[in-house]
Amino acid sequence: MTISTTIRRGGRRRGRGDAAASSLAQPAWQHVTNPYQPMALFSREELDQIDATSMRILEELGIELMSPRACDVLERAGAEVDRSTQTVRMDRGLVAELVAKAPTEFTLTPRDPGRAVRIGGNSVVTTLVAGPPAVHDRINGRRASNLADYRNFIRLTQSFNAIHMIGNQVAAPIELAANNRHLDCYLANLTLSDRSYHCTSIGRGRALDGIEMMAISRGMTAEEMIGDPAVTTIISVNSPRRFDDAMADGLMAMAEYGQSVCVTPFTLMGAMTPVTLPAALAQQNAEALFGIALVQAVRPGCPVIYGAFTSNVDMKSGAPAFGTPENAKANIASGQLARRYGLPYRATPSNASNAADAQAVWETMMSLWGCVLGGCNLLYHSAGWLEGGLCASYEKLVMDVEMLEMMFAFLEPTKVDEASLGFDAIARVPTGGHFFGDPHTMARYQTAFHAPMLSNWQNHEAWVAAGAEDATTRATGLWQKALAEYEEPAMDPAIREALDAYVARRKEEIGAGEP
Amino acid sequence: MTISTTIRRGGRRRGRGDAAASSLAQPAWQHVTNPYQPMALFSREELDQIDATSMRILEELGIELMSPRACDVLERAGAEVDRSTQTVRMDRGLVAELVAKAPTEFTLTPRDPGRAVRIGGNSVVTTLVAGPPAVHDRINGRRASNLADYRNFIRLTQSFNAIHMIGNQVAAPIELAANNRHLDCYLANLTLSDRSYHCTSIGRGRALDGIEMMAISRGMTAEEMIGDPAVTTIISVNSPRRFDDAMADGLMAMAEYGQSVCVTPFTLMGAMTPVTLPAALAQQNAEALFGIALVQAVRPGCPVIYGAFTSNVDMKSGAPAFGTPENAKANIASGQLARRYGLPYRATPSNASNAADAQAVWETMMSLWGCVLGGCNLLYHSAGWLEGGLCASYEKLVMDVEMLEMMFAFLEPTKVDEASLGFDAIARVPTGGHFFGDPHTMARYQTAFHAPMLSNWQNHEAWVAAGAEDATTRATGLWQKALAEYEEPAMDPAIREALDAYVARRKEEIGAGEP
Numbered sequence A, B: 001m002t003i004s005t006t007i008r009r010g011g012r013r014r015g016r017g018d019a020a021a022s023s024l025a026q027p028a029w030q031h032v033t034n035p036y037q038p039m040a041l042f043s044r045e046e047l048d049q050i051d052a053t054s055m056r057i058l059e060e061l062g063i064e065l066m067s068p069r070a071c072d073v074l075e076r077a078g079a080e081v082d083r084s085t086q087t088v089r090m091d092r093g094l095v096a097e098l099v100a101k102a103p104t105e106f107t108l109t110p111r112d113p114g115r116a117v118r119i120g121g122n123s124v125v126t127t128l129v130a131g132p133p134a135v136h137d138r139i140n141g142r143r144a145s146n147l148a149d150y151r152n153f154i155r156l157t158q159s160f161n162a163i164h165m166i167g168n169q170v171a172a173p174i175e176l177a178a179n180n181r182h183l184d185c186y187l188a189n190l191t192l193s194d195r196s197y198h199c200t201s202i203g204r205g206r207a208l209d210g211i212e213m214m215a216i217s218r219g220m221t222a223e224e225m226i227g228d229p230a231v232t233t234i235i236s237v238n239s240p241r242r243f244d245d246a247m248a249d250g251l252m253a254m255a256e257y258g259q260s261v262c263v264t265p266f267t268l269m270g271a272m273t274p275v276t277l278p279a280a281l282a283q284q285n286a287e288a289l290f291g292i293a294l295v296q297a298v299r300p301g302c303p304v305i306y307g308a309f310t311s312n313v314d315m316k317s318g319a320p321a322f323g324t325p326e327n328a329k330a331n332i333a334s335g336q337l338a339r340r341y342g343l344p345y346r347a348t349p350s351n352a353s354n355a356a357d358a359q360a361v362w363e364t365m366m367s368l369w370g371c372v373l374g375g376c377n378l379l380y381h382s383a384g385w386l387e388g389g390l391c392a393s394y395e396k397l398v399m400d401v402e403m404l405e406m407m408f409a410f411l412e413p414t415k416v417d418e419a420s421l422g423f424d425a426i427a428r429v430p431t432g433g434h435f436f437g438d439p440h441t442m443a444r445y446q447t448a449f450h451a452p453m454l455s456n457w458q459n460h461e462a463w464v465a466a467g468a469e470d471a472t473t474r475a476t477g478l479w480q481k482a483l484a485e486y487e488e489p490a491m492d493p494a495i496r497e498a499l500d501a502y503v504a505r506r507k508e509e510i511g512a513g514e515p
Helices: A003-009 A044-061 A068-077 A092-099 A147-159 A181-192 A204-218 A245-256 A277-298 A325-340 A358-373 A394-410 A423-428 A460-465 A471-485 A493-510 B003-009 B044-061 B068-077 B092-099 B147-159 B181-192 B204-218 B245-256 B277-298 B325-340 B358-373 B394-410 B423-428 B460-465 B471-485 B493-510
Strands: A063-065 A080-082 A087-089 A105-108 A117-120 A123-128 A134-137 A141-144 A232-237 A260-269 A304-307 A309-313 A345-347 A378-383 A391-393 B063-065 B080-082 B087-089 B105-108 B117-120 B123-128 B134-137 B141-144 B232-237 B260-269 B304-307 B309-313 B345-347 B378-383 B391-393
Touching: A044 A087, A044 A092, A044 A277, A044 A325, A044 B423, A063 A068, A063 A277, A068 A080, A068 A087, A068 A245, A068 A277, A092 A277, A117 A123, A123 A147, A123 A394, A134 A394, A147 A181, A147 A394, A147 A471, A181 A204, A181 A493, A204 A245, A204 A493, A232 A245, A232 A277, A232 A304, A245 A260, A245 A277, A260 A277, A260 A378, A277 A304, A277 A309, A277 A325, A277 B423, A304 A325, A309 A325, A325 A345, A325 A358, A325 B394, A345 A358, A358 A378, A358 A394, A358 B358, A358 B394, A358 B471, A378 A394, A391 A394, A394 A471, A394 B325, A394 B358, A423 B044, A423 B277, A471 B358, B044 B087, B044 B092, B044 B277, B044 B325, B063 B068, B063 B277, B068 B080, B068 B087, B068 B245, B068 B277, B092 B277, B117 B123, B123 B147, B123 B394, B134 B394, B147 B181, B147 B394, B147 B471, B181 B204, B181 B493, B204 B245, B204 B493, B232 B245, B232 B277, B232 B304, B245 B260, B245 B277, B260 B277, B260 B378, B277 B304, B277 B309, B277 B325, B304 B325, B309 B325, B325 B345, B325 B358, B345 B358, B358 B378, B358 B394, B378 B394, B391 B394, B394 B471
Parallel strands: A123 A378, A134 A391, A232 A260, A260 A304, A260 A309, A304 A345, A345 A378, B123 B378, B134 B391, B232 B260, B260 B304, B260 B309, B304 B345, B345 B378
Antiparallel strands: A063 A087, A080 A087, A105 A117, A134 A141, B063 B087, B080 B087, B105 B117, B134 B141
């Protein structure tokens, strides 16, 4: 019996034990880069046509910019502002001039410089899911977002090396006052993790608090962080063609302090854009470039990110759909557009499933591959997203970490040289034999392949004997283990005191609001 | 409230109803092509190094060919045969000369010419899973493969347009005599479906029966199918470097009748090859080209397929692993090698999960994307594979159909022109408005996006009210519905009679064997 027959028919005897299958053993924190040529969905000429349509949108139709201050900034920069409708029109020369001031890459440095992230070029950075109003896990069920879950999700981020940054309010603590809960979130981000995070940009105050608190944690002032950024924000355009007041003000606050701004039109084809992908991309492109131009008008050279979130609705029901084939295409094409303007690129692996199940995975994988093939730099919402972003899921977070680590392994370059071509090993092993004990194998086997955390490779009998748990059930074991083993990163007590004092002072200034 | 807010926060009200969610409505049967440039994992120089190592394997080490008849064929063609060890060595000139005789593309035409498949170029063809000794569904549990399940899987293949061909014995009817059960399988293939199929090539007789029966169904003789092929086979090399007697004889029988032969080394890195990917590919390449050269030596111009199945084992346990990052890389690089020799390319989307769960999907998606990016022509085993190929799963089959249809939608080219750029529609819709009722939307919405069969896009409340079924559970409903609605394709009674007579005659000739 050959080794191949042994393995195929019954040889999976030494299946990983139960303990190993739920191990948190994971690759070290790493700066991930994408070594492959990005995929081209469109030809150069097709991109020219999309770009030309974007420029017509900005020149002929304009963008409604609901912040008078922001209108002033762009008027001074040379845009034409219709004050009666708050419509801003920019010609393509001005757009190009302003966008060209943006850096192609930048680094965000949080309190632990070892957790700095590089955004742009061929780097790949991930974040925790942002914004869901609900939370779910298999033990406690579905519930409204709250501070206890918020803190747990930050602990899980800290526990898993595949999550590089914290997004905007993973599980907004809605039991707290709406006007100051962002302070509790920033405090959790800074004390329970050492990662960079997202500043809430609904208005100027929330953004500045995020900047100030990050500065305190770094032992710097907010002014000293200009030119040495640490945080980011997402400006979600109200597509079609509208920037609201609060978002524009948040954007300007971030730009004044030289912190990074990602401008992301949320464009579901059929609802916020036409049903056709080229039209959706032309509109997304116009809106994203408009916001980026505004950032550059506030502070030339301020770090920005070209954000894309083009998916589609179900035209039978109007329901939003994520991780569709059309979304995968948009993720690839948006990368072509971002690179056209030399901008770092953000997109999102997403899904519309109501459960952390097989659908959640095929939709996530569809959009994740679109992101990676599109040369995406910032995979926003890449851990924990469920229900089209309306629910943060503990199990899905673990499953996403598994998929991200697989993708990181795929992105490791493969070295071709005499040693890896292994002719001598092939010559040593007889026909029909096996390579298990060969010196070439023995010298490399411990690191030769990616070792997953959650995938179970036991044979069927061993899997049944161990309880026949499916992947979602095993994920429950892993997040529980991660929380049980979690260790808070050390922080200088003086910094901790200063953060607490900042939060107390700001809560007093803001006053007690309604939950 | 803008439309984006409506949709994000509560607007998923018109979620698809239960009936629609379990609809068999699916895209029509189609000839799928891949419009994108295949991905390059390796540079030209790196491929040269891999190829050079393959040639050293064939020149210096040779292949053990356990069929004396096949050794004769290659010796006549110019190979050096060591009869004492049945080792065949070929120099690179001879390999190149023989491989160059293979066609770059070909068509397999089954009894319904409308189900003909083109293999090669940028075509994408799928098959039902082949070979599992076990079967599973959520209603009846796990059981040994048998004829009733075999026939059900063929009915499901016929029901789902995403499955283009039947692989080798999806669920071998082990209750029947081992020496003649292939006849019952071929009869099921031909009467319950109109697809092309795989001929079992364990020895000459089984292969010839498959060819003869397909010829009867087409109203032709086996000789008339030379030059007009209808069926294929997989020759699984016993890696490292061994072709067994039965497989070599099956290969030659297929080649004598001009039917297509796919040569696939089954090479799990760390077991059947060294642990390094370049070495595994060099060995795979040597073995595949050797088999293809043998086919061409038997019949120059015979259709062949370059088969790749390089994955890895878990080095902690020795367990085979599928759908790993290393497998995805191998699927991409193997396409580069197949195209180097101008050969059609076969690979496999696979997984090692014990359940039709989230793991089954992330592993399948990892390898499926590898196949597609690698420019794979024949996605063998692409529907129903579970447990590393040891189990055919009814639910996984439905989930695979869902993923394949998503991938086919991704492979549809995106037209960029004035209509799809939609400037006028964008101009018509006010800022913050929506495109639902716009004429540009109304003219296109019915076909604008891929409509999935299994994905559920209801909002959470509607999904709970409908029973909160996860994707795997919904898949059970879909295969049951497919079997309930199945219609046997019409067949000329005279042909049916001839097929029955052939099976009866051959069973008598072969004699009754043991199950």
